[in-house]
Amino acid sequence: MTSSPPSPSASRPARPGPASSRTTPPPGAPAPAPSGEGAAVMLASLAGFDGCFGCGSEAESGLRIRHTGVEDGVVTCEFTVRREHQGAPGLCHGGVLATAMDEALGGAAWLLGNRYVTGRLETDYLAPVPVGSDVHVRAWCTGLDGRKAYLEGEARVGGPDGPVAVRAAGVFIEVPQEHFVPES
Numbered sequence: 001m002t003s004s005p006p007s008p009s010a011s012r013p014a015r016p017g018p019a020s021s022r023t024t025p026p027p028g029a030p031a032p033a034p035s036g037e038g039a040a041v042m043l044a045s046l047a048g049f050d051g052c053f054g055c056g057s058e059a060e061s062g063l064r065i066r067h068t069g070v071e072d073g074v075v076t077c078e079f080t081v082r083r084e085h086q087g088a089p090g091l092c093h094g095g096v097l098a099t100a101m102d103e104a105l106g107g108a109a110w111l112l113g114n115r116y117v118t119g120r121l122e123t124d125y126l127a128p129v130p131v132g133s134d135v136h137v138r139a140w141c142t143g144l145d146g147r148k149a150y151l152e153g154e155a156r157v158g159g160p161d162g163p164v165a166v167r168a169a170g171v172f173i174e175v176p177q178e179h180f181v182p183e184s
């Protein structure tokens with residue numbers, strides 16, 4: 001039930017602990033080394049597609065997540081909670097926050113240099129996130145097992161060092177390019 005990020009450093013937080021047995025890498029599953037090539041693949045993919053509900057500039061009702069960096073295998077991104085993102089009055093909807101975690105964990109998976117889709121996503125909500133908040137998300141890979149990549153992440157409110165509002169863990173499955181449907 002517990003694991004550590006592949007190579008702890010100042011930019012890589014201590015494991016937040018959201019993972020269940022289904023989102024914890026099996027014993028011996030290698031944690032990947034950060035890959036500059038993978039980052040290039042991910043950024044090229046992001047540059048070529050504007051329709052993503054998470055980060056696309058053409059998705060008017062989407063979150064407009066801004067990818068802000070990749071360092072030492074950790075993907076960082078952020079978005080601003082708008083009025084249309086509300087669930088309970090004045091607070092960000094949990095599904096919106098799950099979308100942001102999906103986006104960040106997905107980005108950290110694509111950083112490995114292959115294409116992945118979400119198989120399982122687990123979220124722990126630790127604090128309410130008011131409308132108008134800037135939400136800072138980061139994610140990293142904890143292990144690889146065949147086509148399965150294990151990811152964890154966290155979202156902080158107000159800044160990269162703000163209080164943690166969400167922690168997440170997931171399993172993403174590698175797929176071929178043919179998995180995706182060309183835009184109509």
Ligand SMILES: CCCCCCCCCCCC(=O)SCCNC(=O)CCNC(=O)[C@H](O)C(C)(C)COP(=O)(O)OP(=O)(O)OC[C@H]1O[C@@H](n2cnc3c(N)ncnc32)[C@H](O)[C@@H]1OP(=O)(O)O
Nearest residue numbers: 045046049102103106107110117118119120146171173175
């Ligand atoms: C544009 C640039 C963006 C770049 C940045 C990217 C950001 C994107 C973020 C958004 C990502 C998304 O929302 S993706 C959209 C939401 N997700 C989806 O639509 C996925 C829908 N599901 C599927 O298409 C399918 O079920 C697949 C592809 C996941 C698996 O089907 P498959 O290919 O037939 O493979 P299958 O044999 O079933 O499984 C392969 C291995 O994965 C395991 N596995 C399968 N499902 C799961 C699961 N839910 N939880 C755990 N493990 C699982 C199996 O046990 C097996 O392990 P073993 O036997 O090998 O050990």
